[in-house]
Amino acid sequence: MAAQNVSSCFDALVIGAGIQGSFTAYHLAKNNMRTLLLEQFLLPHSRGSSHGQTRIIRKTYDKNFYTQMMIECYQLWKQLETEANVTLYRQTGLIVMAVEGNLDFQARVRTLVQNQVPMESLTSEDFSKRFPAVNLPLGSSAIIDKTAGVLYADRALKTVQDLFQRFGGMIRDGEKVVDIQPGSLVSVTTTAGMYRAKNLVITAGPWANKLLNPMRLQLPLKTLRIAVPYWKEKVPGTYGISKSFPCFLVLNQARHHIYGLPSNEYPGLMKICYHHGTEAEPDERDVTSQTHFHDIKVLADFVSEYLPGLDPTPAIVESCMYTLTPDEDFILDRHPVHSNIIIGAGFSGHGFKLAPVVGKVLCELSMGKRTSYSLSPFKISRFQLKSVL
Ligand SMILES: Cc1cc2nc3c(=O)[nH]c(=O)nc-3n(C[C@H](O)[C@H](O)[C@H](O)COP(=O)(O)OP(=O)(O)OC[C@H]3O[C@@H](n4cnc5c(N)ncnc54)[C@H](O)[C@@H]3O)c2cc1C
Ligand SMILES: O=C(O)[C@@H]1CCCCN1
Numbered sequence: 353m354a355a356q357n358v359s360s361c362f363d364a365l366v367i368g369a370g371i372q373g374s375f376t377a378y379h380l381a382k383n384n385m386r387t388l389l390l391e392q393f394l395l396p397h398s399r400g401s402s403h404g405q406t407r408i409i410r411k412t413y414d415k416n417f418y419t420q421m422m423i424e425c426y427q428l429w430k431q432l433e434t435e436a437n438v439t440l441y442r443q444t445g446l447i448v449m450a451v452e453g454n455l456d457f458q459a460r461v462r463t464l465v466q467n468q469v470p471m472e473s474l475t476s477e478d479f480s481k482r483f484p485a486v487n488l489p490l491g492s493s494a495i496i497d498k499t500a501g502v503l504y505a506d507r508a509l510k511t512v513q514d515l516f517q518r519f520g521g522m523i524r525d526g527e528k529v530v531d532i533q534p535g536s537l538v539s540v541t542t543t544a545g546m547y548r549a550k551n552l553v554i555t556a557g558p559w560a561n562k563l564l565n566p567m568r569l570q571l572p573l574k575t576l577r578i579a580v581p582y583w584k585e586k587v588p589g590t591y592g593i594s595k596s597f598p599c600f601l602v603l604n605q606a607r608h609h610i611y612g613l614p615s616n617e618y619p620g621l622m623k624i625c626y627h628h629g630t631e632a633e634p635d636e637r638d639v640t641s642q643t644h645f646h647d648i649k650v651l652a653d654f655v656s657e658y659l660p661g662l663d664p665t666p667a668i669v670e671s672c673m674y675t676l677t678p679d680e681d682f683i684l685d686r687h688p689v690h691s692n693i694i695i696g697a698g699f700s701g702h703g704f705k706l707a708p709v710v711g712k713v714l715c716e717l718s719m720g721k722r723t724s725y726s727l728s729p730f731k732i733s734r735f736q737l738k739s740v741l
Contacts, residue, residue, distance in 0.1 A: 362548070375708055376553050379715035400559075440508045447599075447601070537549065553718055591614055592615045
């Protein structure tokens with residue numbers, strides 16, 4: 353269908369069919385808003401931040417507001433599974449490890465306790481009995497967040513998009529937005545046509561600032577290319593999901609966190625990543641001269657020290673993008689000048705699990721409703737902006 357034939361005025365238009373835009377569109381359509389979701393690439397694609405087979409889901413956060421949002425996220429992920437009759441979540445638990453006295457670790461334990469999240473503290477004897485294939489360094493603390501697990505990310509993204517369409521929403525992929533004209537009706541021009549909507553939501557991941565630039569708004573976002581290496585088990589299954597091996601998170605063992613998921617998606621291979629990367633433009637993710645070399649070295653050293661059952665040379669390295677804010681908290685707000693333009697950005701490498709609630713509050717903002725959560729941690733005004741009209 354040519355874009356010109358598509359009904360030209362929508363209640364809401366969402367730019368970007370990653371997990372945040374797709375969940376926003378889903379909630380809008382459920383609220384009977386006539387909604388169009390635009391995506392620059394043909395779906396599915398692997399150029400942004402939402403691709404890949406798995407993500408960690410957990411309530412372990414140092415900041416209470418995320419743990420509170422996660423309580424509803426678990427319910428909404430469950431609801432999505434029921435609506436679509438698919439499995440999206442597998443409970444594995446999450447081991448959190450840190451050097452004794454680590455403040456971030458203590459804050460996370462406090463938040464779990466405050467919110468009565470089932471958890472367990474492990475002594476080093478408990479730890480080595482439960483996880484004989486993991487070396488916990490002397491002087492470390494460890495807990496397990498029992499409700500944590502794995503989300504099947506690619507499957508989840510497709511499910512949200514399918515349900516959005518089932519609720520009457522329209523997706524147009526392979527259409528890049530090239531111009532936005534603000535107004536009481538926002539006009540959006542793509543490579544294929546022009547659309548108008550009463551409200552616009554921009555959830556463009558690492559491309560957010562490119563879309564905001566013509567509207568004189570530049571958010572303090574850094575886009576990072578992230579290495580996603582998979583490490584081979586010397587004995588297949590040692591760290592396998594089928595043997596109930598959990599996800600793990602090591603706080604600041606290196607400069608940034610290191611996290612891993614049990615071997616599952618590629619049999620015999622465990623995904624272990626560094627919560628950092630190299631600055632890169634999303635369109636140049638794979639052509640940049642900088643390589644993943646440094647991050648892989650950090651991870652290889654970690655694997656040798658903690659996980660002796662893995663070959664410390666990655667078997668596969670995939671790539672993904674982070675969009676970091678300075679404080680690693682999200683941006684969920686209105687454009688400071690154009691109040692019917694809503695922005696969801698800066699998910700800082702931890703936004704997947706929170707997408708059901710992110711989508712809900714972006715939908716609420718777009719519909720002019722009172723939001724279900726305080727959005728003060730997520731406001732644009734917490735930053736000193738360089739250029740706002
Ligand atoms: C390696 C890695 C591991 C991670 N692990 C976890 C984890 O364990 N747990 C967790 O909760 N989170 C995790 N995350 C973070 C999570 O995946 C992201 O926060 C989330 O996917 C961000 O989604 P998004 O919709 O904002 O961005 P994206 O997925 O990038 O979506 C933005 C979309 O906008 C489209 N777009 C941009 N510009 C235009 C335009 N002009 N016209 C039309 N469309 C446009 C893009 O093509 C893209 O599809 C991880 C991320 C990475 C990279
Ligand atoms: O959100 C998560 O759970 C992962 C692991 C920790 C670092 C951020 N990404």
